[in-house]
Amino acid sequence: MMRLQGACVLIGQTQTMNSVHTKLRRRFKQAVRDLRGFRKAIAALISTDHPLLAHLIPVRRCNLACKYCNEYDDFSKPVSTEVMFARVDKLHKLGTSVITISGGEPLLHPELDQIITRIRRHGMIAGMITNGYLLVPERIKQLNHAGLEWLQISIDNVIPDEVSKKSLKVLDKKLQILAEHAEFHVNINSVVGGGVHNPEDALTIGQRALELGFSSTVGIIHDGQGQLQPLGELERRVYHAMKALEKRSFTRINAFQDNIALGRPNQWRCRAGARYLYVCEDGLVHYCSQQRGYPAIPLEKYSLEDIRREFLTEKSCAPHCTVSCVHQVSIVDSWRAPQRPAPQTTEATGLVEIK
Ligand code: SF4
Ligand code: SF4
Numbered sequence: 592m593m594r595l596q597g598a599c600v601l602i603g604q605t606q607t608m609n610s611v612h613t614k615l616r617r618r619f620k621q622a623v624r625d626l627r628g629f630r631k632a633i634a635a636l637i638s639t640d641h642p643l644l645a646h647l648i649p650v651r652r653c654n655l656a657c658k659y660c661n662e663y664d665d666f667s668k669p670v671s672t673e674v675m676f677a678r679v680d681k682l683h684k685l686g687t688s689v690i691t692i693s694g695g696e697p698l699l700h701p702e703l704d705q706i707i708t709r710i711r712r713h714g715m716i717a718g719m720i721t722n723g724y725l726l727v728p729e730r731i732k733q734l735n736h737a738g739l740e741w742l743q744i745s746i747d748n749v750i751p752d753e754v755s756k757k758s759l760k761v762l763d764k765k766l767q768i769l770a771e772h773a774e775f776h777v778n779i780n781s782v783v784g785g786g787v788h789n790p791e792d793a794l795t796i797g798q799r800a801l802e803l804g805f806s807s808t809v810g811i812i813h814d815g816q817g818q819l820q821p822l823g824e825l826e827r828r829v830y831h832a833m834k835a836l837e838k839r840s841f842t843r844i845n846a847f848q849d850n851i852a853l854g855r856p857n858q859w860r861c862r863a864g865a866r867y868l869y870v871c872e873d874g875l876v877h878y879c880s881q882q883r884g885y886p887a888i889p890l891e892k893y894s895l896e897d898i899r900r901e902f903l904t905e906k907s908c909a910p911h912c913t914v915s916c917v918h919q920v921s922i923v924d925s926w927r928a929p930q931r932p933a934p935q936t937t938e939a940t941g942l943v944e945i946k
Contacts, residue, residue: 644920682868691718708738710738718743720744723765731773748789759792780808797809798836830848847918865902886901
């Protein structure tokens with residue numbers, strides 16, 4: 592009995608030491624990433640001729656089927672690793688600062704770690720958006736080793752329902768193992784709008800994220816065209832309470848989303864196609880996940896000329912857009928280079944064409 596107790600104490604001590612070790616490594620990596628991020632921010636201010644963020648899709652298939660989502664299917668094969676390498680190399684050539692791997696569910700790609708390592712070898716910052724279902728301790732350690740720098744999980748509700756199975760009840764265990772093993776930054780995004788039954792769930796999720804040492808953000812679910820779904824009274828209250836939580840966790844205050852919550856349009860210059868690229872599984876560059884179909888130029892042919900044209904092209908969908916990552920990227924250039932309306936060609940007027 593005494594021996595058994597001794598063994599338990601020893602296991603407990605080893606786990607605590609491992610956890611302290613993971614936390615120290617996470618802090619060290621965070622400091623290095625902040626320094627690299629600072630250098631990339633300076634480069635962004637100096638020149639507008641390169642993308643700051645690209646979303647790259649290695650597989651369109653997803654293991655879930657959220658009702659509001661138009662970014663997945665249940666049959667696509669993963670893009671071959673060689674092709675993904677060529678896309679990463681091309682994004683590096685274009686001067687991209689950050690690549691976020693998303694999907695579908697990116698963890699369904701069998702050689703995801705090699706793609707992450709390729710991004711890091713080029714000196715770009717590597718992030719990933721996942722539903723978290725496939726995370727286990729061993730997989731998290733592999734992602735540490737591959738060089739993943741930040742990860743975001745979006746959690747939609749506390750109890751799974753017919754709209755979404757990305758719920759705290761199912762994912763809390765995954766969050767705990769992330770807190771224990773991940774050496775990368777973890778952000779938990781919760782959402783309001785879009786048919787989420789209990790808006791107050793977002794607060795429960797945000798508080799749990801902070802409790803585990805993660806950052807927490809809140810998004811407003813957009814419709815099929817990335818446009819505003821006006822929030823009800825309770826949703827607005829929850830949204831503002833969440834924004835207060837974000838401030839405590841030092842997450843960027845997003846004035847754009849504050850306006851969206853109030854149903855007001857935003858005046859801003861969307862730099863999609865220039866500072867932000869969405870590269871689909873077919874290797875085409877689109878404005879964003881909600882404006883697939885334009886400019887739809889193959890990445891291998893994407894040039895400085897395309898970047899310069901799109902930087903100056905006004906996006907008619909901008910006033911009610913809810914795609915927050917493009918908002919945030921575009922802030923860098925909000926003070927310069929006014930845009931002009933898109934040329935009235937067939938392609939430009941048929942802007943929304945999600946396949
Ligand atoms: S987990 Fe993400 S990609 Fe998959 S269906 Fe849900 S929202 Fe879409
Ligand atoms: S404004 Fe920009 S980011 Fe928003 S939907 Fe339109 S193209 Fe996409």
